[in-house]
Amino acid sequence: MEIIKTYDSLINLENGDYYTDRYVLAVPYTSIDEDGKISGDYSFGSTFHTVVPCATLIIDENTHNQLESLRLKIIDGVYKLVAPDGYKFITIEDNESEEDREIRELEEMLAKLKSKKRSLNNNE
Missing domain, CATH: 1.20.5 (Single alpha-helices involved in coiled-coils or other helix-helix interfaces)
Incomplete structure (x- = not known):
């Protein structure tokens, strides 16, 4: 199981500019099935407000394009995106x-x- 790279911030800490290729992924806990597959609604964008508890990660568009093949797993107490066994993340x-x-x-x-x-x- 390969852990997929996510980011710590939407903002470049060196110069204060927003990264234009990073987005927030917010997946309500109720949209994550027992295998970690996202089976319901989720939000993806640069700004939004959630009203339900969510797993929240910062990802790039490439990761978003492969999201339906990925899984959300709790690793060391934190939600991480992972590629399931047999899936080659591009x-x-x-x-x-x-x-x-x-x-x-x-x-x-x-x-x-x-x-x-x-x-x-x-x-x-």
Whole structure:
């Protein structure tokens, strides 16, 4: 059983910007069956308010696209998304062409440089 990567925040702590590729997944406990399959309604988006107790995770769109194949399990007291045995979770990197990977890496480098520049400007 493979644990699927989730995130700690919708906000980049280095520069305060929102990540545009991360979303909140809120699954009411009543929508999780005994095997961990999401069998009912859930919410997915950047902002919303829940009125029922939910398992809440921050995921990317790639994970959302594979959600019906994944399971929610309590691991060390926390809900985690897992790929069931026999399911091959396809990562973003698996789907990327070489050019897309290069673009993503350059965008990440650019974001880090902009953050570094902002920090330097704020310290002046």
